[in-house]
Amino acid sequence: MNNHEKAKSLIFLHIPKSAGTTLNKIIENNYDKEAIFTIGIDTQGSINKFKNIPELERKKIKVLKGHMPFGLHELMPQPCTYITLLRHPVERIISSYHYILRSPVHYLHNYVTTKQISLENFVSTGMSTDTDNGQTRRLAGVSAGKLSGERIVDFGECYPELLTQAKENLINHFSVVGVVDKFDESLLLMKKELAWNNCYYISRNITKHKPNERQIKKETIEIIKENNQLDLQLYTFAQELLSQKIEKQGNRFAQELKNFQAKNNLYARFNRLKYWSRLEASRLKKLVMGAKYS
Template sequence: MIIVQRNKILIHLHTPKTAGTTLRKIITNNYHNSSYNVYLDESKRKERLRSLSKKNVSCIQGHFPFGIHKYLSKPCTYITMLRNPIDRVISEYYFIRRGTRHRLHQEVMKLSLEQYLRRPESMNVQTRYISGARGPLTRQHLEIAKKNIQKYFSIVGITEMFNESLFLMKNKFGWQNTSYEKENVTKARPSLNQISKTTLTELEKQNKLDIELYLFAKRLLEQKLINLDQQSKQELNTFLSKSNNQ
């Protein structure tokens, strides 16, 4: 059964390098002039959110931590995408090096991938975003992130299951236009099997919180797919077939 939810402001918490730019464009195509992007630093973000709370807003998207619903006067629900943390960090590292306009470009150009892993603020980014944490992360923040997902997020998609995630979002929010082309893809980056085992081991060590959060969210998504009724499962198969042939 499809239950369309349009009575709440949709907050797309766009975690970097998780296919969020592709999702952002899909969302914009469905909400048009009532969708607003808030890609601002914290000092400017609060002022922008307060001004948006006075407007007819259907959707807000941006690189911001969990908690912005507190600045809005209407009921809200969140969505996001999570990605395999090892792949996400590698993609982010090479994306920053390629992007000359990125605020960290000059700094990261001086770092090897192994040195990049020593930047605590670049590790466990997904846990930081979903928990809304400030400062050093602890396991408590992971538990907060899990609770936030269960209480405030309608759907947490998985990058490696993008089309399945998109199908659930489409049905949940009544999106009509879900055609897309992949956006903001990191080019000229090595695959996982080209990264040394030592580096991969260190990546896993430095992203333990994100790995657990990712697996938690993936299990929830898979359970949503299992719980679909027979008609919806048939529609999913049709949707996947069409999406794979785009």
């Protein structure tokens, strides 16, 4: 356990479609509800609300989390540390597109479905800067441009220095940089680094019925890669950071991971049984009530 990191407030920079909803729930299980501030769908509105909290009250915040650009630690009067999860850009964008198709609450849903926008057009037309090195943008802090009038970077205009800045931020400000394809390893490191207790989970907000990369046209995959060259490099860098941190744990880490995964599998099975038991109880109750008044 790192007592120095434990003493700091935590900022979870949630990159969309990168297992963040699952990690959000784990975070909520480890901190008092009153000590958590969540950046909501209205990012600017949430940031303004946070800014307007008196400094003495902001000092009590132990967790700031949500879809946000890097840099909000500057609004925290107390020492902070960040965590995040990155995902392979191709997988993330495919997942994002299919999430939009199936989520009427998403701000792009009506446009994408009404216009029958294909994945290829979704990526290439510039309707969302998130499809243009979205992870690098957030971790370099350039998303703050649209929020505060600074460092605006339009679609297709990302430059190499953004990648350099994102890497520096990961090195200098993040306790753990995780990746989705090693979620359990990332989580176990966060547990150790931040002295979390309850880290068992059920995967949440998984985009259903989406095709995998092999089912997508090669031309579309190449467009995604071309538009996300910085994100591809950043993802590789994040993998390297994670591997280095795991290596520092020594040989015992592999056994700790195996033990955690075994216990988490039991936890997930138990909760699925509870869920189906509640459904069955509800169904039986309706049958009984229906018979009573028939």
